[in-house]
Amino acid sequence: MNSRHYAVRSTCTALLLFACLASLSVVASATTGERPATCATRGPASPGELHREWILVGWEKHRGDPPFDFRQRLGHLYHWNSDDVRLYDTFDPQHRVARSADEWASIWTEPFTTLREARHSVLDGPDVIDGGTLSASTLEFAARLETSAGEIIGNRARTSLVWECTPGGWKIVREHTSVRIVSREEIDTIVPHSDK
Template structure:
């Protein structure tokens, strides 16, 4: 069932992109990894486990941490995460960075664990990946917020490798007991 769902997501995304973007010569001539560390699945895992991790004392610079994964020059970027209290949609990587840099810098810590996936379908010029992760967030006031999320990313093959052009993350809060069991604090 998952491959059909992901295939439909990829087909719908392809249909939603403007024809000019679909005919872009740069992306048509680019070749992107189907496996290994530069493939969509491994990049998706890096996106959550490296990009969004924050340890005590770290500052969070979106462009430094995640910039290499997003398509900064595309006019076809659409990014959404229902964890944003205002439910905004980012229409560029720059806009997305501006939405998340402040709130993430206010956290003491953000620790993650991959629960399922990534599941990937590679369409050549576009690829789609999904995974489920858990996040243990510690606020500046010491409150622990646990959530589980399912995220879907659409990657465009560019001359610089795979870049995110679509993101959809759906989050549900979980109890402190559940998040401590899934993503334990390193100090016990």
């Protein structure tokens, strides 16, 4: 065998070995629950920070804001194509369980559009359990809601979200929020509000 054939054969063997190692790495990641590189464990794209964004940005409404658009405000946080989505909030008078982000949007779009204002503060958390392809986060928040009639509704809530690691990053597949109504005096001390 001449040196040229030997070099070609060695290169092919090295490439084959590299391909085998890469395949084993993918299999190992799938069986050990390692997440794709797109899902952050720290920083603004991590489950804890996304949970803060979910309440402090997504559900926030200021006077003069345009009508509430769930997909525009919160759509990037939810898994729109999963059959595993289950979303529940005791604040819903009908206590429905949504089985898709579309269904969840249909529940909350009208009530949030009619609000004059929705202001929030995080009181505790977020606390995150990192499970690899799934992560869970919890936090407690307070909400000061002003209806179109000027009534102030105050509540404190504890929410738990389950995030699935997808090629587009972390997406919500499970949500459970339990709400307790509080007095006007209490909500005014813990949630900033506008004076307009």
